Amino acid sequence: MIRVLLVDDHIVVRTGLELLLHEKNGISIVGVAADGDEAIQKAKELTPDIVLMDLSMPKGKDGITATRILKEYLPETRILILTMHDSDEYLFRAIQAGASGYILKSAPHEELLTAIQLIYTGNAYLTPAATKRLMNEYLVKMQQEGHTSSYEILSEREKEILVWIARGYSNKDIAEQLVISVKTVETHKSNLMEKIGLRSRPDIVRYALQKGLLDFE
Template sequence: MIRILVVDDHIVVRSGLMALLNGKNGMEVIGDAADGQEAIQKAQELKPDVVLMDFSMPQGMDGLTATLELKKLLPDIAVLILTMHDDEEYLFRAIQAGASGYILKSAPHDELVSAIQSVATGSAYLYPSATKRLMNEYLDAMKNGEPQSAFDTLSEREREILSWVAKGYSNKEIAEHLIISVKTVETHKSNLMEKLGLKTRPDLVKYAMKKGMLNFE
């Protein structure tokens, strides 16, 4: 029996998932939580095999932060992110946080069941289009090659700003943290993107992840 903790800030969604999964396909929903902090508390008490975690929870602790904390406290628990975001940036951030899987809320019920079963046995799960996208990007990178010296041309400040931008922080937030002007942040950001040949934020996230820079601790 796979023991599941359901985490979502909408009670209707939690109730629907619990009704769908409980007692079926060798699964048992042993609890639910409305935000990340409650999820951590319930996980420590109930010791589920899988935490089905909503990514975006505006009130309280979000799913990404909760996943990071859960993996520190209970590393053997599998976290499956259930989200509406079909976006590479969210996907990479979830993987970096320690999630075992990532599936869309629009997925068919049988796909959700398969995803839970996969992560419960220690495997990883990505929804099909994400897997294809990552494979294509990997093959493109192998085919084209990545300039090995590009990263070496970045200054320490540019590397620092690359890390902050890739983690989702705005120019204003970065400026406040580094105690520099927003214009200075924008200049560094423009320079590093030109040096690396990158054009969008998702490009920055993928590059930073490859370089091992997305440490959220």
């Protein structure tokens, strides 16, 4: 069983999580706490595998401070931050404090269960949106430091769609040519534009010309 300590200052949230998680997917709720101070005390007593930690708790220590202290006393205990804050600042602070994961309270129940299981096996877990932002920041940093060109950070499908767009094809035309949905084309278009800093179709055309991607024979 994965032994979990729940930490949240709202009794309704604690009760709901306990009902949701207890005895499901090999999870056992071994204790609950209402603030950071109580979380530290309970964790020392119970030595849980995972602490499901809220960030904002008005009384006592906040989630980040409690996480930092817990990792000093119980380095083997993994901490999953469960919060309403979809913020890079909170995310980075939580990771620096020693958290193994960061998930939003608005996430589906299945995602929370998956996050707990992944962290228990030694992996890390971030919300999909946070993962995307971190990857984009990393790729941009690599590009700025000269480790890679903007074109190289695109996936093969993104490169393909970039050329189709530069040739003047509509999203619908591209979808038909590649046998994918229009929504998929739009997603790839949005991702490639974000990765290489483009804002419009004319920007894509100019970029393709600069890179020598268009053949006008």
